[in-house]
Amino acid sequence: xxxxxxxxxxxxxxxxxxxxxxxxxxxxxxxxxxxxxxxxxxxxxxxxxxxxxxxxxxxxxxxxxxxxxxxxxxxxxxxxxxxxxxxxxxxxxxxxxxxxxxxxxxxxxxxxxxxxxxxxxxxxxxxxxxxxxxxxxxxxxxxxxxxxxxxxxxxxxxxxxxxxxxxxxxxxxxxxxxxxxxxxxxxxxxxxxxxxxxxxxxxxxxxxxxxxxxxxxxxxxxxxxxxxxxxxxxxxxxxxxxxxxxxxxxxxxxxxxxxxxxxxxxxxxxxxxxxxxxxxxxxxxxxxxxxxxxxxxxxxxxxxxxxxxxxxxxxxxxxxxxxxxxxxxxxxxxxxxxxxxxxxxxxxxxxxxxxxxxxxxxxxxxxxxxxxxxxxxxxxxxxxxxxxxxxxxxxxxxxxxxxxxxxxxxxxxxxxxxxxxxxxxxxxxxxxxxxxxxxxxxxxxxxxxxxxxxxxxxxxxx
Numbered sequence: 343x344x345x346x347x348x349x350x351x352x353x354x355x356x357x358x359x360x361x362x363x364x365x366x367x368x369x370x371x372x373x374x375x376x377x378x379x380x381x382x383x384x385x386x387x388x389x390x391x392x393x394x395x396x397x398x399x400x401x402x403x404x405x406x407x408x409x410x411x412x413x414x415x416x417x418x419x420x421x422x423x424x425x426x427x428x429x430x431x432x433x434x435x436x437x438x439x440x441x442x443x444x445x446x447x448x449x450x451x452x453x454x455x456x457x458x459x460x461x462x463x464x465x466x467x468x469x470x471x472x473x474x475x476x477x478x479x480x481x482x483x484x485x486x487x488x489x490x491x492x493x494x495x496x497x498x499x500x501x502x503x504x505x506x507x508x509x510x511x512x513x514x515x516x517x518x519x520x521x522x523x524x525x526x527x528x529x530x531x532x533x534x535x536x537x538x539x540x541x542x543x544x545x546x547x548x549x550x551x552x553x554x555x556x557x558x559x560x561x562x563x564x565x566x567x568x569x570x571x572x573x574x575x576x577x578x579x580x581x582x583x584x585x586x587x588x589x590x591x592x593x594x595x596x597x598x599x600x601x602x603x604x605x606x607x608x609x610x611x612x613x614x615x616x617x618x619x620x621x622x623x624x625x626x627x628x629x630x631x632x633x634x635x636x637x638x639x640x641x642x643x644x645x646x647x648x649x650x651x652x653x654x655x656x657x658x659x660x661x662x663x664x665x666x667x668x669x670x671x672x673x674x675x676x677x678x679x680x681x682x683x684x685x686x687x688x689x690x691x692x693x694x695x696x697x698x699x700x701x702x703x704x705x706x707x708x709x710x711x712x713x714x715x716x717x718x719x720x721x722x723x724x725x726x727x728x729x730x731x732x733x734x735x736x737x738x739x740x741x742x743x744x745x746x747x748x749x750x751x752x753x754x755x756x757x758x759x760x761x762x763x764x765x766x767x768x769x770x771x772x773x774x775x776x777x778x779x780x781x782x783x784x785x786x787x788x789x790x791x792x793x794x795x796x797x798x799x800x801x802x803x804x
Contacts, residue, residue: 343483344455344483344484344485344488345375345376345482345483345484346374346375346376346484346488347374347375347458347484347485347488347489347492348372348373348374348492349371349372349373349374349402349492349493349495349496350371350372350373350374350394351369351370351371351399351496351499351500352369352370352371352372352394353369353370354367354368354369354503355368355369355370355396356368357398362509363400363504363509363512363513363514364398364400364401364440366400366503366504366507366509367398367399367400367401367403367500367503367504368396368397368398368399369396369397369398369399370394370395370396371394371395371396371397371399371402372393372394372395373435373445373447375458375460375480375482375484376482378460378478378480378482379393379478380435380445380446380447380458380460380476380478381393381394381395381445381476382476382477382478383395383474383475383476383477384474384475384477385473385474386472386473386474386475387473391477395442395443395444395445395474397440397442397444398440398442399496399499399500399503400500400504400512400513400514401438401439401440401442402435402438402444402496403496403497403500403514403517404513404514404517405435405437405438405439406493406496406497407493407497407514407517407518407520407521408517408543409432409433409543410493410521411524411534411535411537411538411544412432412433412538412541412543413432413433413449413451413456413489414451414456414486414489414490414535414538415451415453415535415538415539416429416432416433416450416451416538416539416541416572417450417451417452417453417539417572417717417718417719418450418457418718419541419717419718420716428541429541430448432543433448433449433450434446434447434448434449435447435448435449443472443473443474445460445476446460446461446462446463446476447459447460448460448461449489450718451486452620452718452719452720452723453486453719453720453721454486454619454620454720455483455484455485455486455619455720456483456484456485456486456489457481457482457483458481458482458483458484459480459481460476460478460479460480460481461479462475462476462477462478462479463475463476463477483619497514497518500514501514501515501518520544524544532555532564533551533552533555535568536551536554536555536567536568536571537551539568539571539572540571540574540575540576540579541575541576542576547576550576550579550580553580554567554571554579554580554583555567558583561710562583562709562710562711563707563708563709563710563711564709565705565707565709565721566669566707566709566710566711566712566713569713569715569717569719569721569722570582570583570586570667570713570715572715572717572718572719572722573667573713573715573716573717573722574666574715582666582667585664585665585666586665586666586667586669586682586711586713589662589665589682589684590669590671590680590682590711592662593671593680593681593682595653595654595657595680596653596673596674596678596679596680597651597652597653597657597678597679597680597681598651598652598673598677598678599650599651599652599677599679599699599702599703600635600649600650600651600652601634601635602676602677602703603677604634605630605631605634605703606703606706608630608634609627609630609703609704620720620721620723620724620727621723621724621727622727623704623724623727623728624700624723624724624725624726624727624728624729624730624731625727625728625731625736627700627703627704627724627728628700628727628728628729628730628731628732628735629731629735629737631699631700631703631732632732632735635650639735639737639738639741641734641762641763641764642732642733642763643764644658644659644688644692644764647692647695647696647699651681651695651699657681658681658683658691658692658695659688659691660683661683661684661685661686661691662682662683662684663684663685663686665682665684666684667684667713667714667715667716668681668682668683668684668685668691668694668697668698668713668714669682669698669711669712669713669714670682670698670701670702670711670712670714671710671711671712672709672710672711672712679698679702679712681695681698683695688764689760689764689765689766690766692733692764692765693729693730693733693765693766693769694714694729696728696729696732696733697714697725697726697728697729698712698714698725699728699732700724700725700728700729700732701714701721701724701725701728704724704728705721730765730769730772730773733763733764733765733769734759734763734765734769734770734773736773736776736777739759739770739773739774739777739779740777740779743755743774743779745779746778746779746780747774747779747780749780749781749784752774752780752784755770755774756770756771756774768785771784771785772785
């Protein structure tokens with residue numbers, strides 16, 4: 343459930359010497375997610391606790407506007423140390439700088455929602471390092487529109503303050519003019535979004551982005567290009583697209599989904615299809631397709647999948663390991679798709695085929711390509727949820743293990759289910775954790791921090 347996001351200016355305060363725009367906009371600032379304050383602090387010197395911080399509102403407004411497009415569109419990514427630092431500078435409020443101690447609040451978007459995570463500080467932190475200590479640790483999901491409204495409202499109040507005291511031509515004014523101009527121009531907005539998905543700041547690599555839009559957008563589709571960009575480093579995106587194109591040109595057999603129009607109608611009429619988080623949409627769609635194709639709650643052999651796709655089973659055994667991701671290519675009509683599978687192992691190929699079936703049935707698009715990438719966009723999260731439930735329905739696991747799985751038996755249970763349903767053990771563990779049949783830590787893979795939070799908030803069942 344999405345929570346309300348608020349940035350409030352509670353009181354203007356006397357400023358310090360220095361930049362007039364910073365001096366004039368010193369204020370008590372509070373940031374709230376739902377009922378929780380990211381700005382609740384212990385003032386170690388005053389021996390008090392308050393829900394606001396004293397900082398420059400213009401500095402915060404400049405950081406929010408400088409990173410508007412990346413905050414709005416760029417998902418969390420698995421990155422090396424250098425790339426991770428760049429990502430954090432654009433997504434973590436603590437990077438705002440200016441000599442202030444900013445809230446430990448981080449944002450990551452999947453396009454349809456924005457994850458916010460706040461990590462409070464322990465009492466062991468030295469007072470010499472910081473006069474205040476942030477108290478709250480939490481994570482939540484906010485609506486992009488709510489985020490945009492909160493930022494716009496905050497920036498407008500800062501501009502009103504600057505204009506009232508006749509401080510003009512500041513960085514806030516400049517960034518606001520640029521951002522509002524970009525938002526009004528569909529082509530500029532599209533370019534800024536693509537830059538953000540590639541992990542680039544506005545105009546950081548203008549020639550690359552324009553080349554991608556000119557050469558690839560018309561060829562594979564805007565949405566397809568954006569999905570690939572979200573999963574790819576900017577320096578390698580052209581090589582990735584080129585390798586995928588080579589694989590696409592080798593397709594000789596096109597699948598045709600059985601009962602395509604009937605399934606589309608059933609999925610369109612499902613209420614949850616018109617709103618909700620990706621894992622809910624994926625789960626609901628998977629059960630509709632299972633029921634329509636007569637699979638019940640049992641395992642689905644690869645031969646049965648091939649039969650519903652009206653292709654020989656051997657087509658689903660082929661893989662191109664040098665292709666950067668699995669994807670489908672549009673055929674002569676909307677029902678047809680050519681399938682390119684990049685993974686070597688049978689359970690992984692089955693999973694990718696199921697992802698592409700779900701995407702083909704639910705996402706109506708004129709794009710030529712339908713990518714199944716490793717990114718954390720809403721579309722890719724939907725695909726993974728659909729595939730996991732289509733191949734191994736968690737309802738069946740909940741029925742079998744009504745209480746909890748004994749952790750002493752977990753390895754045997756996981757292996758048996760993965761073999762029965764021909765899926766990875768990771769899918770089984772996630773299902774068991776999501777259904778509260780095992781503790782969430784028992785499904786862990788050694789990851790921590792933002793990745794764990796991303797998974798917990800976007801995949802668990804209510």
